[in-house]
Amino acid sequence: MSIRSAAPRSGRPTRLHSAVFQPIGDEGRAALVERRIAEAIMGGVLAAGERLPAETELAAAFGVAPATAREALLALRERGLIVTRRGRTGGSFIADSADPVRFATRALLDGSRVSLRDTAQHYLAITAACVDLAARRADATEIAMIVARLERGDDRDLAAWRRASDDAVIELAALSQSARLTREQMKLQGELSPLLALVDTDADRRLESRAALLAVLRAVGEGDAEAAVLALRASTRATVDWLIAYRERHASTITAPIATVVQPSAATTDASTRTERSST
């Protein structure tokens, strides 16, 4: 097919029209499954030591053939992200070495400031649209339930706090009553969550985010869309500023690549090689 045939009869292709013919990429289904799970591990959604669903369950969940799920698991094993144990209590488990904070730091250093700011703007635009609608549509009792759960949570357990916080934002987004906005918000929350977990390691910043989230919820509960969006914007801004400051602090200190987890066997080989070298 020639490029010309992609143009509508009315004349030159519009911008949306040309987007139809953008490359899809030839990534296979196994690679897609692999990427989905790898992102969840790197984002801390799947934490070290957790058991993955069985191969057949995974295949059913992703809507792929069992062989495809197996191929994805094999690739994840080769990357050292999961380990497989045999026996009755066996299965595939997230590797103990999978540390989301380390992955997030690496991702932050590998990325650029401009892309981080852009991601945050996208996040803010979608989340603010949800918050704005929720302020008009949510019942005060619905907000009270989210607040109560958030207040019950212990912010000193970082993993639990991140989950509770992400859940609260998603529940708030769902109160927009918009399925499309909620789906988009969840995707962005998932994307940003590892970085938010990084911010959580700063106790002061964590308490400020907690207070900000409660302020957004309170404003939504009162039907004050403007105050809710203002609080959300200020909090998102503070979060990104923190991340950029963190990035600058760590840019010089971390030089070794840590994006791929070194497998135990490879590490042993490295060590023994080094020993051999030093002994000669």
Added chain:
Amino acid sequence: MSIHPAPPVSRIAEHPVDLVTEYFARAIDALDEWKDALAHEITQLRRTAPLTTDRLDEVVEPSALRLFDTVDLPVYGSGFIAALNWLADANSHLAWWQGPERAQLVLAAQSVNKEHIDYSELEWYRVPLATGQPHVAGPYVDYLCSDEYTITVAAPVHIDGVFVGAVALDLLIDRVERDLTPRLAAFGDDISIVNGVGRVLLSTSPARETGDTIRGDDLAGFERFACEGMALDVLIAR
């Protein structure tokens, strides 16, 4: 504003509230029947060995799939939600089938970190547990199962007086709207269906948006008719 009782049975489908009540009662009736049969099956199953998620799935699947075809409703999802801390091998579990493929729902977290899924406060679990009665929950964005704007009808299952979970089915608002709006529009009035918090499920008025709430002073412009046996009201503009 006044709340009218539902009109007598002899006037079925002669009034919008009858039409709406009859529609959702199909789900409640089907679930009522299913919950008794399922309670019996689960009781049998528990005699031989502790109840696990796998064994529960096996017993729920045939009847959950049957529901898609036996209820005269656009069923999108169907299944059983286990009471929290009831199964032998998991804190929570949804034995759930959904979508055009009627595929089993697999939540990664379900077989991973079981404490991740806490549905204790979600309407379709909380209300049947608290009231012991079937409940029409929503409309709400179902970010756990369908990912769509959904109504979930759920009925509690009790064994020896103990709540063990709820049988439920999902209806997408998209389909309910297409089923009911033309039939309600035939009455000629400005008619809306709202839930317990005044959220609009659908309306014959082009100006009234699904998801908006009608409450407080806004209600003055409507006559309200309660749908018997469910937390839904029909609002007819004066």
